Amino acid sequence: MAQTDAAQTTRRLGVLIGGSGLVGGTIVNYFKSRTTAPIDILAPSSKKLSIREPADIKSYLTTVKPDFIINTAIANIDSDSQMSYEINYSGPINLAMTAAELNIPYIHLSSAATLKTGQNIDETQTREFSHKMSNYAKTKLMTEKTLEYLHKKAGLDYSCIRLSVVYGNHDHKIQGFHRMLFSIADESMPFLFTSKGVHHSYSNCRKLPYFIHHMIDNRQEFSGQTYNFADRLHVNLPDLILTIKSYLQLRRPYEIYVPYQMANIGKRCTSALLRVMRNFGLKANLPPELIFIRNFYTTQTLNTDKLQGSSFEDPMPNETVYTRMPDMVIYYLTRWSQQNLITTYDEEIRSDGTFEQDFKHRPEILLEQMHKSISAGTSNTEIK
Numbered sequence: 188m189a190q191t192d193a194a195q196t197t198r199r200l201g202v203l204i205g206g207s208g209l210v211g212g213t214i215v216n217y218f219k220s221r222t223t224a225p226i227d228i229l230a231p232s233s234k235k236l237s238i239r240e241p242a243d244i245k246s247y248l249t250t251v252k253p254d255f256i257i258n259t260a261i262a263n264i265d266s267d268s269q270m271s272y273e274i275n276y277s278g279p280i281n282l283a284m285t286a287a288e289l290n291i292p293y294i295h296l297s298s299a300a301t302l303k304t305g306q307n308i309d310e311t312q313t314r315e316f317s318h319k320m321s322n323y324a325k326t327k328l329m330t331e332k333t334l335e336y337l338h339k340k341a342g343l344d345y346s347c348i349r350l351s352v353v354y355g356n357h358d359h360k361i362q363g364f365h366r367m368l369f370s371i372a373d374e375s376m377p378f379l380f381t382s383k384g385v386h387h388s389y390s391n392c393r394k395l396p397y398f399i400h401h402m403i404d405n406r407q408e409f410s411g412q413t414y415n416f417a418d419r420l421h422v423n424l425p426d427l428i429l430t431i432k433s434y435l436q437l438r439r440p441y442e443i444y445v446p447y448q449m450a451n452i453g454k455r456c457t458s459a460l461l462r463v464m465r466n467f468g469l470k471a472n473l474p475p476e477l478i479f480i481r482n483f484y485t486t487q488t489l490n491t492d493k494l495q496g497s498s499f500e501d502p503m504p505n506e507t508v509y510t511r512m513p514d515m516v517i518y519y520l521t522r523w524s525q526q527n528l529i530t531t532y533d534e535e536i537r538s539d540g541t542f543e544q545d546f547k548h549r550p551e552i553l554l555e556q557m558h559k560s561i562s563a564g565t566s567n568t569e570i571k
């Protein structure tokens with residue numbers, strides 16, 4: 188790693204917003220158990236500190252007096268304009284203004300949704316505002332622009348990291364890439380809802396905390412800067428879907444490409460059906476993969492030259508969404524089948540099934556094991 192701004196020997200305290208999320212959770216885990224650097228991290232839940240409440244932000248941060256702030260919070264992807272505005276725009280800006288007042292760095296997580304589509308898109312190629320933009324993309328772009336403004340006008344020390352399609356463990360909401368993995372594993376994707384040749388960039392969640400840590404230690408280089416944070420590999424979407432399918436040894440999705448117009452008609456019909464269902468008091472929203480169906484048909488790959496040219500050294504240079512696949516498949520399929528979300532999962536991939544068999548047919552064995560371990564004074568109640 189490159190030389191840091193100062194020898195960081197004094198203990199530092201960071202505040203992270205959004206710690207229960209995929210990205211925030213991974214960053215908290217890194218600071219708590221992966222790095223040996225003297226850094227403590229506080230991750231208040233949205234119930235304790237909602238960034239929709241400006242007064243709460245101010246009082247929390249002025250009381251805690253952190254050395255840096257990381258913001259990974261976002262509103263649900265299908266939130267209305269008010270909620271999106273408050274969580275994705277005014278909340279982050281209030282955090283940033285407090286950071287400027289306290290004279291501490293503010294690290295903001297943003298998205299490639301603020302960038303144009305196409306190949307090799309660099310940090311400068313942001314979208315123009317338009318009424319067609321989703322609430323998510325619009326509010327993320329507004330935040331990026333105001334952070335830049337605050338940097339110039341109020342001396343805010345900030346860094347902005349744009350993520351593309353994020354992959355990693357612990358996505359409890361099953362969004363983005365993991366929603367696609369879910370649809371394939373659940374065999375609810377009968378055909379390929381994409382076109383040949385569609386490519387996307389992917390961001391490895393495991394690597395991100397190393398970059399953030401490096402940015403915090405090197406403010407001179409990273410202050411006021413925005414980076415595309417993505418793997419160098421540009422992923423061919425149909426190939427990725429078919430690789431997952433063959434890895435899981437499934438028959439579907441069949442290698443039939445559904446044209447965008449047809450997929451869009453399907454989306455509109457589903458939307459209409461859900462409107463009817465809501466009249467009967469049923470709560471039903473359009474699934475995110477349908478809201479963003481256009482993305483499956485549009486190439487967007489990010490240029491990462493700025494990241495490669497920085498002093499950050501990739502801790503896992505050979506890792507890609509393909510190399511992480513076996514681990515992610517085991518993690519998510521075990522989790523989803525334990526939650527009874529999928530039933531098509533071949534049990535051979537997970538444990539030997541002893542626990543499931545005992546729990547179903549012989550619970551007294553489990554009782555006996557528990558009682559024995561209590562008598563022996565051990566607390567080892569793990570499932571074998």
Ligand SMILES: NC(=O)c1ccc[n+]([C@@H]2O[C@H](COP(=O)([O-])OP(=O)(O)OC[C@H]3O[C@@H](n4cnc5c(N)ncnc54)[C@H](OP(=O)(O)O)[C@@H]3O)[C@@H](O)[C@H]2O)c1
Pocket residue numbers: 204205206207208209210211232233234236237238239258259260261262274296297298299327349350351352353354360362363364
């Ligand atoms: N995941 C992706 O594929 C992807 C792709 C591109 C960019 N990104 C960016 O990465 C960042 C993190 O995304 P993610 O996927 O980790 O999101 P996520 O899993 O949906 O987590 C969102 C987090 O925001 C918190 N939050 C929501 N409302 C809040 C409020 N009012 N006050 C404080 N916290 C609040 C949530 O807390 P509660 O659970 O307590 O509500 C949760 O911890 C975002 O900036 C996103 O734009 C993600």
